[in-house]
Amino acid sequence: MKSVAVIGAGPGGLTAGMLLASKGYQVTVYEKQPFIGGRTSAFHQDGYTFDRGPTFLNMPHILEEMFQLADRRLEDYIELKRLEPMYQLKFKDATIDSTTDQSTMYNNIEEVFPGNGEGYRRFMKKEKEKFEALMPILQNKHDSLLDYLQLKFIKALPKLTVTDSLHDQLSKYFSDERLRLAFTFQAKYLGMSPWECPGAFTILSYMEHAYGVYHPVGGVNKITEAMVKVIKEYGGEVVTSSGVKELIIDRGRVKGLQLDSGEKVFADEVVVNADFAHAMEKLMPKGSTKKYTSDKLMKKSYSCSAFMLYVGVDKKYDLPHHTIVFSEDYRKNVEEITKKKILSQDPSIYIHNPSVTDPTLAPEGKSALYILAPVPNNFSLIDWEEHKHDFKKLVLAQLQERTDFKNLEQHIETEYMFTPLDWENKLSVYKGATFNLGHQLTQMMYFRPHNKQKEIEGLWLVGGGTHPGSGLPTIMESARITTTMMAEKHSKMEVQSV
Known part of the structure; x- marks a missing residue:
């Protein structure tokens, strides 16, 4: 049985831990804090409970798929409530409720922003096509430029709208500036300006309007709590108050990690879910990475x-x-x-x-x-x-x-x-860049830190700092990509050893 050490009990690390444990790996998750969840955690104060970071779930079918891959049913662990309206948007001189019901949304837009209802219908139609083209490549690994020769990549690349910003794209649908902003504020999830965010990210607002916004009863933190339960059901461990001081690397291969306590833990594979730049700067032994030195990390764009x-x-x-x-x-x-x-x-x-x-x-x-x-x-x-x-x-x-x-x-x-x-x-x-690395084209897909680190054998990334990017559904997808690649690696090794 292969052993895997996961650094960080955020949604990426716990999704990876859950998927790997269900595949038969011996999984141990090490979390620095006395609580699980990372930014997706809760805290309690004077009888009140607060989600620390993310406050809603979009595209719940992705979360359902993660549990299905682990041979579990999401509904056995979490109760989700769909919110209608999704949210209320307030401008100085206008207020609009956003809903997934397209007829109601059309009427809301016509009432508040007359003449823009048809633009909304075009948006939903065109962005559906874009989303369906882009989603397969967002769910695919990007560790080689040869990946872009696959047919699904070739079909999707024109949909990236690389020459337009998010705001440019929305201007093609809506004449009222306030309505453009109503469909671009999701760039906040990327920590970016709508005037600089790549036009491909119109799919963020489409995803909300198409799939809805959900509240897990008890808070979004219940998602990470449920994942911990599944990991333990498969015999894995989640150890809190166990910070990692440094990775143990020998001749270009990770061997395990040293905890803050001084204890050394050895594992066949190590998955890093800690904040990407923090991990590269603080957890990598000096001289072990040329690609992500402190100077190079400082030059990257952050949210x-x-x-x-x-x-x-x-x-x-x-x-x-x-x-x-x-x-x-x-x-x-x-x-x-x-x-x-x-x-x-x-x-x-x-x-x-x-x-x-x-x-x-x-x-x-x-x-x-x-x-x-x-x-x-x-x-x-x-x-x-x-x-x-x-x-x-x-x-x-x-x-x-x-x-x-x-x-x-x-x-x-x-x-x-x-x-x-x-x-x-x-x-x-x-x-303090809460939404991780920026999502400029120069920091997306192949140009984002790879799920499988090539400099260090046996070192893997999950979370918002690797492909596909930040946001709960995409973080979960990063874990799916990483764990699939790891399983494929071991499958090939078994074939070669026969």
């Missing part, structure tokens, strides 16, 4: 970060489960985050109000709210200790002025603030 405010309030807000508030000058706000790297005085804000759907997250009659403002990553050198309280006041003032979450401060019973420095120092996220 924005997120300022977080988790608050427990003593009332229920009968408002949408998800609300996105756009700054008055959204382009200026995005450029302040991604180019100028300064704090905006007019931030865009996302509010997660899960207690309206799920009573398990807060005491009766109360709400657990999650408030996020995209901000620069830690290349900015912003002094968060100096600015965080003023920025919190600004965010709460925006909510008071622009939303129906009125008098929020008066109702707060408990709160927890989390800044980009916390993402970096407490959760080991490189430069």
Whole structure:
């Protein structure tokens, strides 16, 4: 039985662990934190439960497929609730509810943005074609340029729309700038500007409108909890409070890892789910990689970060489960985050109000709210200790002025603030870039760190820093790609040994 050590109990590492354990591998997952989930974890405070990072699930069939591959049924572990509407989008002078019902969505658009309904219908038709062409290559390995000679790659490449930005593509469907933004804000999941994000990523908003947005009862953290259960059912282990100090590498092959405790663990294969750049900088022995040195990592492009405010309030807000508030000058706000790297005085804000759907997250009659403002990553050198309280006041003032979450401060019973420095120092996220490496064309597919590391034999990557990229469904796909490649490797070795 081959042994596999997985570094990091995030969704990528746990998906990989679950798939490998079900194939007969002896799997042990090592997690630095005293809790599982990484960015997809929960924390509890004064009777409230908060998801730390991701707050919804899109394309649940991919999660279902992962459990099916492990010979398990998702519904035996998690209850999913489909959200309708998916979310409410608020501009200074307009509000629209987004729904997967195409007739309702057409009517909503015509009511708020007259004359743009037909553009929505064209969007759903054309983007379906793009999605169906691109999905097979997103689910495929990209460790060789020869992969691009496959027919499915040749058919898909024109759909990448490499010369257009996401905003350019949406401008072909919608004449109203606010509606373009309503279908481009998903670039936030990539931590990128819609004016720089590749046009291929129109499929992100299509995926939401086609497949819907779901809430796991108990929070998104229940997904990672379920994966841990499956790993243990197959005899695997998930060990928390066991940080990895360094990989053990001998003559170009990984042999195992040394824990912070000093203990050495040996394994046939090692899967890294730790934040990619952090892992390359901190876990690789000096001189073991030429491709990902500290200097080279610094030169790569990274996503924005997120300022977080988790608050427990003593009332229920009968408002949408998800609300996105756009700054008055959204382009200026995005450029302040991604180019100028300064704090905006007019931030865009996302509010997660899960207690309206799920009573398990807060005491009766109360709400657990999650408030996020995209901000620069830690290349900015912003002094968060100096600015965080003023920025919190600004965010709460925006909510008071622009939303129906009125008098929020008066109702707060408990709160927890989390800044980009916390993402970096407490959760080991490189430069606090919460959405990992950027998704520029120069950092996608073949040009993204490969699932199988060629410099070091036996070293594999999963998570948002490898192919296909960040976001829960794509992170799970990274684990499927990696574990499939590993199984194929061992299958070939068995054939050769016969």
